[in-house]
Amino acid sequence: MDMKARVAAHLLTTLHTAFGDAATDADALKNLLEVPPDRAMGDYAFPCFTLAKALRKGPPMIAQALADAWQPCDFAQAACVNGYLNFFLDREQLARETLSAVLAAPGKWGSTDQGAGRTVCLDYSSINIAKRFHIGHLSTTMIGHSLRRIYQHLGYNTVGINHLGDWGTQFGKMICAYKRWGTKEQVEAGGVDALMALYVRFHDEAEKDPALEDEGRAWFKRIEDGDPQALDIFNWFKQLTLTDAERVYSILGVTFDSYAGESFYNDKMDRVVTELREKGLLVESQGAYVVDLEAYKMPPCIILKKDGATLYATRDIAAAIYRHDTYDFAKSLYVVAYQQDLHFRQVFKVIELMGYDWHASLEHVAFGMISYEGQTLSTRKGHVLYLEDVLRRATEKALAIIEEKSPGLENKPEVARQVGIGAVIYADLQNNRIKDIDFWWDRALNFDGETGPYVQYTHARCCSVLRKVTGELAVTDWAALADDEAQMVLLLLSRFPDVVQEAALRNEPSMITRHTTLIAQAYNKFYYEHRILDDEPGTVAARVMLTKAVQDVIKTGLYLVGIEAPERM
C-alpha cells in the first residue's frame, strides 16, 4: 500500500473515532485527498468542506476534531488549517517506501495487471496509399503509439491497427496515368514521389481531355472486379507506399499488428446494410439510404449512395463490428483528428441503435490540427513538410550539439537520432492533444527548457553518476533524504503511478510527458543542492538509490510516450 493509501486508511479510522459512522470507504477517501498548492502546507490535504453539511459543523471545527482524534502513527502527521486537515508524510518513510518499490522492479513503476485478459484496439496513423508521410501524420501516429504502450503498461493486450486508406477512384486514375505515361523502372526508382507525380499529371491532362476521367473510373472498376492486372499494379503501389512509410516508422520505433485498411472491408459491408435494413434503421432519403439521427441532433448518417455504393461511414461500421468479432475488445480507440468528430459520433450512434451494447467502449481520441508556420498544410499548393525532413534536420541539429559538447562520444549518429527524434516527439506529446499545433522550425529545434533533450539529458546525467559508483554501497541512511529537494523528487516519483492511471483514463499521453519533466526538473535541482558521491557512506547510498530510481522512472516515462533514453549524449 502506498503512502497516500495509508493516509486515507488512517483518516477513515480517525473519522470513525471523531464522528462515529462515516459513510465512505478508504478508496473513496483517497480520491478526496488533494495536493496542497504549497508544499509547506503538507504533502496531502483533506478538505473538510464536504462534510460540513452532513455533520452540521463548520469546516474548521471538523478539521480540528479530526486533528485531535488523529492517532500518532509512523508514516504521517496531521495538522488543521482553515478547514483543511493537512498531512505531512514522514520523510524517512517516504524515502524508504518509494525507492524500495521503484527499485524492486526496474521499468515497471506504475505498471499493473488491471488489464489482464482484456484487449484494447487502437486505430492510429492510418496512412493513405500513394501519399508521403508528412508532418500532419505525426500526432495520430505518436498518440496512438504512446497509448498503446500505456495500456500495455497496465496489463492490457493491445492491437495496433493501421487502417490504410487504400480504396477509392483515385487509384484507378493512378493506374490509368501509369499505363499511359509511367514505366516500371521509373516508379521503382521514384517510389511514392513518382506515384504522386503521375497523379498530378493525370489531373493536368484530364482538364484538357475529360475522357481520361472515364478511363480512370474504368480502371478502378477493374480493381473492384478483381481483374488480375489491375490488382497487381494496385498492390504494387500499395507495397511501395508501405515501404516508404516503414522507413519513417522504423525511425520512430512505431509498429502495428494489423494493416487491414479500407479495401479489407469491401466484402464485409453487405452484412451491415442488410442488418440495418432488418432492424428498420435504414430509410430512403433523396434517393440515398440513411440512418436518421435527428432525434440525437445530428444530420443523417448516409449508408448507401444513390447509385447503391457504400460510403466511409458504412465502412467504419463494418470495421467496428469486425474488430469486435475478431478481438472482443474492452475498448476500441480511434486516434483521428477532431475534424472527424461528427463522423464518429454518427457511426457510434448507429452502432448503438443497432443494439450493440459495446458501443460505449468505442472512443474517438481526437487531436488538433497541425499547421506549418501559420499556414494550413496543402499538398496541392505545395505547402507541405515531410516528416522525414523534420526528423533529419532535428537529428542534424542534435549531432551538431553533440560534436560541440561531447566530441568524444561513441555512437554519435545513433545518439543524435535518439535526441533529435526525441525533441520532435516530445513537442508533439507535450500538450493536451486537442490543441492545434503550429509547427515552427526554431521551436521544434529548441533543445532547452521543457523539451525532450532536457529530460534525456537528466537521464544521461543520472547514468553518469551511477557509472561512478564503485564497490558496494553502505547500509542506506534513509534519513539523509529528508531535505526539501530530495523530498520533492520522492513525492513526484510516488505520484507517477497515479499519473499513468489518469493518462489512460483520459487517453492523454501528455500527462506522462509533463510529469516526467517535473521529475527531471526536481532532480536537477536536487543535484545542484547536494553532492551525491562525496558524503557519509549511508548518505551516499541513499542518494545513489534516489538517482537510480529517477533514472529508471524517467526512462519508463519516456518509453511510455515513445521516446528513447540514451545513457550518454
Add this chain to the structure above:
RNA sequence: GUACCUGUAGCUCAGUUGGAUAGAGCGUCAGACUCCGACUCUGAAGGCCGAAGGUUCGAAUCCUUUCAGGUACGCCA
C-alpha cells in the same frame, strides 16, 4: 444558420471530481562552473484566467448569455 472544440503572462501552454496565495518553459534582465555532465541551476519583471450574469461557504474550473478564433455539417475519405 446549426453542432462541436479552443480562449489563462509578450509567446507556447499546465492547472485533477469546484478548494488555500493562478503555475511552468521560451523570450527579456540580473546571477552561478578550481566541484558527481552548464542540453544545467538561482533570482527579477510579467495576470481583470475573452466579457457579463448566476449557482456555492468557495469558481480559471459548473450553468446561462455573449464576443473572438477554429472545425464540421448527404451522396469524398
